[in-house]
Amino acid sequence: MVAVIKTSSSIRGILNYNENKVDIGKAECISAVNYPLELEKLNFTSKLNRFLKLAELNTNTKRNSVHISLNFDPSENHSKEKLAEIADTYMEKLGFGRQPYLVYQHYDAGHPHCHIVTNNIQRDGKRIDLHLLGIRKSEPARKEIEEMFGLVKAEGRKQKEQFSLNPIDVGRVQYGKAESKKAINSVLNKVLFDYKYSSLPELNAVLNLYNVHADRGSEESRVFKNNGLLYKILDQNSKPIGMPIKASEFDSRPTLKFLEEKFKVNETKKHYCKKHVRNALRQAFFDERMTSVERLSERLKDEAIHTILRKSNEGKLYGITFIDFKTQSVINGSDIGKEFGAKGIQESCAMNILTLEKKCQNTNLDSSEKLQNLDSNAYAKENLADILLRGEKINDYVSKKFKQKKKRRIYRGV
Structure with missing residues (x-):
């Protein structure tokens, strides 16, 4: 027997996968454990709600869903009752015996196998530790079950012969590489x-x-x-x-x-996710060297935020979108404040250029040469020229902390 454990943050997706297999005749739900109703009386909603209610007891746990497949040698032909018994024994040894779980027998592969759907949030709100679950508990359980039920042993199988869950690993889709x-x-x-x-x-x-x-x-x-x-x-x-x-x-x-x-x-839901992106942007602009949107994009990678720049056919930036992988949310810059929209960010970058140019002037350095060293981006220079021509308008889209009072310079005759 080979056991494969996958964790996820979407119990709905896992349940959908198995229930759709049932709908097209390629699977059958053979057991529902720790449910208040008999299997025959459970519909999709009642199956899902049992998991969702437990998940609500601990909202801090993101990966709270577990999808397990138990795979058997092609020579073995187990009855539904035996598969359910094996699944019950395995879940007990795994520490999930008191959790609600569903067992599906699948008929879409060349070997007998079943899938188990469950979650790791217990009735008291505490979570079952999933760290190294395969090594700590699954492997010992597998070996014991092989002996108990007289199963073909998986020990010694080559890696390429081992089974896996049917869904491919999520990655960039390459046409022709998979169905x-x-x-x-x-x-x-x-x-x-x-x-x-x-x-x-x-x-x-x-x-x-x-x-x-x-x-x-x-x-x-x-x-x-x-x-x-x-x-x-x-x-x-x-x-x-x-x-x-x-x-x-x-x-x-x-x-x-x-x-x-x-x-x-x-x-x-996104209302609570915008704070992380907003704080990351504000922190980034504390650095006066933030003189272009490209530099900003690189800085945000450290905060697990991916930046998408939307440009016209002429190359003019008209929109900016942030994908926050920490909160798994998509945020438009303008949705968290004017200063974080495309126009506001460009103007903030230009103000930083002005600040750096002023420092250059104060240290008697050639400002044009200094600017070239700081940022060779052509757009930044064009934006600087634009800002210089309409300086009194930029404060409409710049956060207060970026606004600087002009100091009156007094020229004295020699």
Whole structure:
């Protein structure tokens, strides 16, 4: 027997995966343990709510969902009852015996296997430690169960012969490397339920990191007029490649209607996530050397924040979006204050250039040479010229701490 443990922050995604397998006849839920109702009386909502209520007892734990597969040798043909018994024994030895969990027998591979869905938040709100769970508890449990049930032993198998969960590891999708629908579906299960986005462009900001794009089509297209949605794979140049796939064909059914509901819920959730991005930006601008948006983007990487610069065809920056991996949220700069929108950030960078130029002048250095050493970015110089021409207007979009009072310079004759 080979046991594979995966953890996640989305119990809904895990449950969706298994329930959709049931819907298409490739799996069957054979056991529901520590549920108040019999298996036959449980629907999707009641299965999910049992996990969600426990998760609410400890909101500080982000990865609170556990997805386990128990895989057996192709020569073994276990009954549902035996699979359920093996699963119960394994969960008891793993320390999850009192947790609610669901056992699914799958029929979509060349070897017998079952999946177990559970979470690690207990009834008192304490979490079950998942650190090195495979080494500390799963491996000893596997060996004992092989002896107890007379299973084919996994010891000595080559790594390439070991089994794994069906979903591919979430990463950048590469066209032709894996089945398109399966690759996109893995990304959707990760992004749709883990990230907080409140519009289609914000969702695409994250999906594009995985080479996936959600597209409504042109306003004249039949897809757009029927409120449809297509998912596409992007190539290395961010251009669509291959055939697009309808949203209704995926397990989680991420249609436009589904997303619009997510937008409403996420808008409220994002309120508490904006603070981290705002504080990171303010901290970055304490450094007067922050003279360009490119430098700002590099600095924010230290805070696990990815910056997306939206530019026109002429190369003019008109928008800026931040993906905060710590809070798993997508934030538009203008949503957290004018000074953090594209225009405000450019003006703050330009003010820093002015400050540095003033220091150069005070130390009798050639300012143009000093500026070139500080930042060779052509845009920064153009922006500086622009600021110099309209200096009295910049304070509309600059935070108070960046405003500097002009000192009156007194010239004395020799």
